Amino acid sequence: PVLVVDFGAQYAQLIARRVREANVYSEVVPHTWTTEQILERDPAAVILSGGPSSVYADGAPTVDPSLFDAGVPVLGICYGFQAMAQALGGTVAQTGQREYGGTHVEVPESGVLLTGSPTEQSVWMSHGDAVHEAPDGFHVLATSAGSPVAAFEDRDRRLFGMQWHPEVKHSPLGQHALENFLYRGAGLRPDWTPGNVVAEQVDRIRAQVGDGRVICALSGGVDSAVAAALVQRAVGDQLTCVFVDHGLLRQGEPEQVERDFVAATGVVLKVVDAREQFLGALAGVTDPEEKRKIIGREFIRVFEQAAREVVAESGAHGEEVRFLVQGTLYPDVVESGGGEGAANIKSHHNVGGLPDDLQFELVEPLRTLFKDEVRAVGLELGLPDAIVWRQPFPGPGLGIRIIGEVTGERLDLLRAADAIAREELTRAGLDRTVWQCPVVLLADVRSVGVQGDGRTYGHPVVLRPVTSEDAMTADWARVPYEVLARLSTRITNEVPEVNRVVLDVTSKPPGTIEWE
Numbered sequence: 001p002v003l004v005v006d007f008g009a010q011y012a013q014l015i016a017r018r019v020r021e022a023n024v025y026s027e028v029v030p031h032t033w034t035t036e037q038i039l040e041r042d043p044a045a046v047i048l049s050g051g052p053s054s055v056y057a058d059g060a061p062t063v064d065p066s067l068f069d070a071g072v073p074v075l076g077i078c079y080g081f082q083a084m085a086q087a088l089g090g091t092v093a094q095t096g097q098r099e100y101g102g103t104h105v106e107v108p109e110s111g112v113l114l115t116g117s118p119t120e121q122s123v124w125m126s127h128g129d130a131v132h133e134a135p136d137g138f139h140v141l142a143t144s145a146g147s148p149v150a151a152f153e154d155r156d157r158r159l160f161g162m163q164w165h166p167e168v169k170h171s172p173l174g175q176h177a178l179e180n181f182l183y184r185g186a187g188l189r190p191d192w193t194p195g196n197v198v199a200e201q202v203d204r205i206r207a208q209v210g211d212g213r214v215i216c217a218l219s220g221g222v223d224s225a226v227a228a229a230l231v232q233r234a235v236g237d238q239l240t241c242v243f244v245d246h247g248l249l250r251q252g253e254p255e256q257v258e259r260d261f262v263a264a265t266g267v268v269l270k271v272v273d274a275r276e277q278f279l280g281a282l283a284g285v286t287d288p289e290e291k292r293k294i295i296g297r298e299f300i301r302v303f304e305q306a307a308r309e310v311v312a313e314s315g316a317h318g319e320e321v322r323f324l325v326q327g328t329l330y331p332d333v334v335e336s337g338g339g340e341g342a343a344n345i346k347s348h349h350n351v352g353g354l355p356d357d358l359q360f361e362l363v364e365p366l367r368t369l370f371k372d373e374v375r376a377v378g379l380e381l382g383l384p385d386a387i388v389w390r391q392p393f394p395g396p397g398l399g400i401r402i403i404g405e406v407t408g409e410r411l412d413l414l415r416a417a418d419a420i421a422r423e424e425l426t427r428a429g430l431d432r433t434v435w436q437c438p439v440v441l442l443a444d445v446r447s448v449g450v451q452g453d454g455r456t457y458g459h460p461v462v463l464r465p466v467t468s469e470d471a472m473t474a475d476w477a478r479v480p481y482e483v484l485a486r487l488s489t490r491i492t493n494e495v496p497e498v499n500r501v502v503l504d505v506t507s508k509p510p511g512t513i514e515w516e
């Protein structure tokens with residue numbers, strides 16, 4: 001892999017993504033790794049990311065100079081560039097002149113790194129210190145008002161660096177520079193493609209699983225679907241998928257799993273109808289956290305029972321179910337490795353907490369992938385668009401979109417309103433601009449309305465369309481008024497119990513995306 005050493009800025013993951021967009025596989029590693037640890041991974045190249053520190057700050061992370069003698073191509077970016085310059089004997093100075101945002105650089109010599117670049121360009125910078133003198137053996141490629149050395153390279157040792165951020169879209173030629181580093185500087189080939197990811201994961205799954213049996217909980221979401229499809233491609237009927245219908249799904253979703261997913265993959269599917277069980281467990285409960293805990297607990301119970309049945313049924317073939325598929329994604333892996341003790345805002349629900357007497361070894365074929373890469377793999381595996389481009393939907397489902405007690409009647413009502421919202425947003429071509437649009441039923445609120453000749457006394461639903469990159473932050477989506485108008489008219493006409501449609505115009509923070 002190409003290893004991106006994370007110096008603590010939010011840019012490391014972005015750099016890793018950009019490298020992958022250049023069809024080269026990359027991973028993020030912490031800056032606390034020693035040179036030996038880095039070299040043990042046999043990296044094809046190393047990129048040192050930006051970071052919030054000044055190289056002069058107490059306890060500022062440093063680079064072990066031995067990294068540069070290892071014969072591995074290295075690119076330093078921003079802080080990584082300065083740390084590199086310092087480690088190799090160049091001078092870094094506090095100029096007092098901050099460069100932030102769009103900055104003009106001159107490129108007197110393009111070298112390898114800036115091949116194909118114009119002699120002047122606009123780039124995105126964010127730094128206080130600057131490299132004043134390049135280390136011995138380096139050519140200065142670029143300069144700016146605040147950075148006497150804004151980019152350098154030592155072609156023979158395959159060491160490169162730039163003060164600006166090539167990974168952000170505000171550096172229009174940034175991706176080009178990254179690709180110069182990868183293809184020309186490090187001599188890598190762009191062969192990391194969805195097709196190759198599938199082939200590689202299939203091999204790995206086969207190696208891990210052997211002739212063991214595997215079980216997977218399908219939620220209808222893209223992650224579990226793609227993970228299951230990969231495992232099915234690898235080991236076929238050794239996999240049994242379990243789909244728990246907890247009754248908190250949206251209109252058409254059970255069919256999407258039971259019909260479309262099975263048709264596309266040929267997977268063996270066990271459907272468990274647990275609607276009554278979930279409704280029973282949720283009766284009388286209004287507290288959001290309690291709902292989440294109940295749904296999580298019931299899910300594990302049902303899944304556990306299903307797993308036992310699959311084990312019992314498979315007994316005839318003499319193989320045990322030893323493996324459980326999980327759709328863990330790369331950002332989860334990086335974040336839990338970072339372990340910065342993020343506050344528990346909401347207890348998220350997935351199949352993590354299985355009981356001890358059901359011990360499974362995990363199969364996690366998406367562990368190295370970002371969401372958009374999961375989608376590309378899904379398409380490669382022939383999954384339908386409706387599954388691959390599905391917007392995020394929470395594990396506890398509509399259970400946390402009914403404010404108040406969850407009942408069968410309220411679920412039907414919300415399902416109807418939600419289906420209209422989704423249909424209209426799709427018709428307006430907004431599916432990929434809107435990250436997701438929860439429709440929330442304020443079940444305990446009633447307001448007076450008038451419809452036809454009569455007074456109504458119905459419930460409001462809230463539309464919560466948001467835009468987001470990763471659900472960590474979000475903004476309310478500026479859905480065109482005409483679309484909102486159509487939505488409102490249709491919902492109030494077609495769902496008689498709803499006489500008011502309101503729009504949530506809160507960003508995250510302070511609001512979360514879901515209401516509970």
Ligand code: XMP
Pocket residue numbers: 346347348349350392393394395396436471472508511512513514515
């Ligand atoms: P919040 O409401 O925390 O949601 O801003 C962020 C994203 O996570 C989804 N979400 C969940 N997903 N299990 C999930 O799998 C959950 O318990 C859960 N709760 C929220 C939410 O839809 C949004 O995309």
